[in-house]
Amino acid sequence: MSRYYTFTAQDAVEYARQFGGVADPQSLVTADEIGDGNLNLVFKIRDTAGKSRVIVKQALPYVRCVGESWPLTLDRARIEAETLIIHGQYCPQHTVNVLHHDAELAVMVQEDLSDHHIWRSELVLGKHYPQAATQLGEYLAQTLFHTSDFYQNAQAKKAEVSRFTNPELCQITEDLFFTDPYVDHERNNFEPVLQPAVEALRQDKPLRLAVAALKHRFLCKAQALLHGDIHSGSIFVAEGKLKAIDAEFGYYGPMGFDPGSALGNLLLNYCGLPGLVGVREAADGREQRLQDVRELWLSFSARFLQLARDKSQDPTLAEPGYAELFLQEVWHDAVGYCGAELIRRTVGLAHVADLDTIKDDAMRADCQRHALSLGQKLILTAQQIGDVESLIARIRQFS
Numbered sequence: 001m002s003r004y005y006t007f008t009a010q011d012a013v014e015y016a017r018q019f020g021g022v023a024d025p026q027s028l029v030t031a032d033e034i035g036d037g038n039l040n041l042v043f044k045i046r047d048t049a050g051k052s053r054v055i056v057k058q059a060l061p062y063v064r065c066v067g068e069s070w071p072l073t074l075d076r077a078r079i080e081a082e083t084l085i086i087h088g089q090y091c092p093q094h095t096v097n098v099l100h101h102d103a104e105l106a107v108m109v110q111e112d113l114s115d116h117h118i119w120r121s122e123l124v125l126g127k128h129y130p131q132a133a134t135q136l137g138e139y140l141a142q143t144l145f146h147t148s149d150f151y152q153n154a155q156a157k158k159a160e161v162s163r164f165t166n167p168e169l170c171q172i173t174e175d176l177f178f179t180d181p182y183v184d185h186e187r188n189n190f191e192p193v194l195q196p197a198v199e200a201l202r203q204d205k206p207l208r209l210a211v212a213a214l215k216h217r218f219l220c221k222a223q224a225l226l227h228g229d230i231h232s233g234s235i236f237v238a239e240g241k242l243k244a245i246d247a248e249f250g251y252y253g254p255m256g257f258d259p260g261s262a263l264g265n266l267l268l269n270y271c272g273l274p275g276l277v278g279v280r281e282a283a284d285g286r287e288q289r290l291q292d293v294r295e296l297w298l299s300f301s302a303r304f305l306q307l308a309r310d311k312s313q314d315p316t317l318a319e320p321g322y323a324e325l326f327l328q329e330v331w332h333d334a335v336g337y338c339g340a341e342l343i344r345r346t347v348g349l350a351h352v353a354d355l356d357t358i359k360d361d362a363m364r365a366d367c368q369r370h371a372l373s374l375g376q377k378l379i380l381t382a383q384q385i386g387d388v389e390s391l392i393a394r395i396r397q398f399s
């Protein structure tokens, strides 16, 4: 029989006293449930002075934002903790620290990042963190390189692919990214004013073929242990600091998916800025987002190539020039997944504040149409966009 039960705030306090690793456990007295994501409970555990000290995160046996009608595996909590632990081995400075986890209770105790801010919230307010994109590129390069066949022993890696098989969470991505937006599905969520633009996407045969290829690669390309949901809402930033959280969609998939999701969220903000801060004021923010796009890719690719040169273990993959060839494939995939993220966050189940919080109806619809057409063009031209400067030129051209 399973030991699982859903925590109350008091249960979370008691758990944190036991497993939070604090020197004065009895000083932990209250918990606020602060979860604002789509899936789980998140408790902030405070001490007698009201200071938050550790985080207790627990999976529910269903999708929180939908309810018990959509059951979901508790194994996602194990996958999340184990993914973060591995990512933390290779990039501790940019991965939230997991202090303890219990697969049966589907619970994890994490370091408290309350002195940071969720990157998306800052981007929505028009705040720029100049080092964040470079740091995110570093996180992606370290985690993806070290879990790939360049670095892992081939047999050990196959065992890891099995340990991180995450079928239910992958199916959410498979449906929400690649299927729902292109059909009439009850999970979709968009205002009637977007209907013609959505209809145009659904009628676009070359787009449907390109999306099929992206989904197919997501289904079968086990290149590295992905974060699997690396959007600006799963990244904490502070001055000069960045930490990734929320890796429950982790699995071995196409390496381009992670940088593609991250780039897509920067571009969702790029599309939303005129509605968030005003048309004239948006120009500077948009330049910053394009600079973020450039720095993310340049730091990711430079670190990946350096790691491939210095640390590749497989003698055949270490062939000079091969890592560069491989990175071109990752790039093209990333541009495609970036486009898919733009579309699914605009018309699918899960939206983003960068577009949804725009108050003016007409402006919001304009920004959403921009996200849809940019996503469509990026998916269609992903194989022809050779480098990040060409991507930036296309984004300007499509504005």
Ligand SMILES: Nc1ncnc2c1ncn2[C@@H]1O[C@H](COP(=O)(O)OP(=O)(O)O)[C@@H](O)[C@H]1O
Binding pocket: 034, 035, 036, 037, 038, 039, 040, 041, 042, 055, 096, 110, 111, 112, 113, 114, 118, 233, 234, 245, 246, 248
């Ligand atoms: N380690 C942490 N420190 C401080 N706050 C956190 C931490 N982890 C999560 N949170 C807060 O809880 C929210 C939801 O967490 P998240 O992991 O994204 O949940 P979900 O899996 O449901 O998406 C975050 O947006 C953030 O505000």
Ligand SMILES: CSC[C@H]1O[C@H](OP(=O)(O)O)[C@H](O)[C@@H]1O
Binding pocket: 037, 038, 039, 063, 172, 173, 176, 229, 233, 234, 246, 349, 350
């Ligand atoms: C039914 S889950 C929808 C959506 O939620 C996840 O995001 P979050 O980080 O907010 O939990 C993920 O992006 C899923 O696609």
